[in-house]
Amino acid sequence: MTDLTGRIESLLFVASRPMSREEIGKNVGASSEAVAAAIDSLKEKYRSENSGICLIDNGNDLQMGTNPANREMVDNVITREINGDLTRAQLETLTVVAYCGPITRPELETIRGVNCAIILRNLQMRGLVDEEGADEGIVPYYRVSVSALRFLGIDSPADLPDYDELCDHPYLKQQLSTVHPNEVKL
């Protein structure tokens, strides 16, 4: 067997779907700390702008993909996936989830000022937003999916425009501090 990084590389290569850090740990038989370190070094390997392969990471799931810059050439050999346009409400919701995720629905609604139940469901049906925690009986939180990052042509939410400025903007902290956990609407 190769070292841990190599095993994760093999695993992600054959996975054909986004795989959570937890699943990766189970499959390669390593602790979450060891997996996290190995993932970091794997990302390092594929970070170069001329790499043909990229590692997409939404903070929970990972998937290997082609470098977005090579899209046109890749289209020669595989069928192009149809993404379809986003409505303004979908775009706005996806944006907040992408920059602030993982985020709960009450937090999202505090930022958008509008009920987001239907739009979140829509985005989940399109596979652009992932819900986590619902099965564990906690308030579910949402994050942008690996597929959404893939379509956007970025490796992780941190690659979004002005990410550092927005993700911990003082307004954001001030606004989210007004959300009480008991305001959760089901």
Added chain:
Amino acid sequence: MTDLTGRIESLLFVASRPMSREEIGKNVGASSEAVAAAIDSLKEKYRSENSGICLIDNGNDLQMGTNPANREMVDNVITREINGDLTRAQLETLTVVAYCGPITRPELETIRGVNCAIILRNLQMRGLVDEEGADEGIVPYYRVSVSALRFLGIDSPADLPDYDELCDHPYLKQQLSTVHPNEVKL
């Protein structure tokens, strides 16, 4: 676009099959000499004994694969994808297909509220769900497979527990009616 080496890397990654040097040259738009040099540097990149991915070259065709040293782990992972326990999401998808099939993917996603593309692919791979109609150019629909019924020890979906009550439960109908047709993306 990336440099030539990166383009070939992307190409071999998505192709999932052996590709001749000639075909590679055509797809990346480069001379055979340039392709040969780029392939050499790509091989160099994956030569390390701890690399999870390797480049298989029979002198004419090239294919990207996992490092043979990780063979056992990869085999285990793939076997588990096919024979392992169903995840909660897979079980729920299979349930809806079994009780409500034949059913289209948009209908299934409306009921579950999440994208089901990857799960349906896995269930088909496991031989538990059959896809029909894709060849006729219509929206494909899914039903539980004959071998799945056999595993369950029943003759038809109607023999499933509480079938009459569940197969067209009012909650399902209501859910299906709440979605605007133009919000269902195929």
Added chain:
Amino acid sequence: MKFNLENFTGPLDLLISLIEEEKMSIGEITLSKITEQYLAYLDEVEEVLPDELADFLVVAARLIYLKSKTLLPRLLPEEDDGPDLAVQLKLYKLFFDASKKVNRLWLSDESASVRIEPARVVASVIPPANFTAEELRKSFRHLLQKLQPPKPIPETTIDKTVSMKEKIDSIRKFLATAGRVNFSKVVGDLAGKTDIIISFLALLELFKQKALTLDQKKVFGDIIIKKI
């Protein structure tokens, strides 16, 4: 003018578009200035009552509160203001702008493709251990629980309201003919809650403009309006 709530992604989107129309920057003063347009807008859409209207009304209430605060700065306590609408709107605007950049990424041709590992022939397909009819039934019940519709919210109707400008005009007219008038007469017998709020705001506005004097004998008593 025909308005449609669906043109806006929410009340904050509507506020942004009103503020941009006025070419103003986001702040409490601006918000208090566009309160009237916002309420006028909601008047126009009252024939259709989409679920989202509730969210628009929450913001309407906060605008009215802000407006009354600017009109009567000394009379209202500062604490217990709840979340700051101006901050919320500024934050919303940041994401509103970011969403345009995200859309450019979405529409651009650059995106990553993934590979599908070719299916392999497995020696023997064993059914998953948890693939039983009983598991399917349980899973279906669990799903139905999630799909259970929420209890319907009691329905109420929104009162037909007049705009603040109309109200100001009507108060001026009352005063022009009579010189003094009671607030109860200004709002009339059939006034709804929103109507009373608008009338009161109109009154405060005129008071601020020093167009009239106000007198109230006791708390919650009728207000006597006199021309200056």
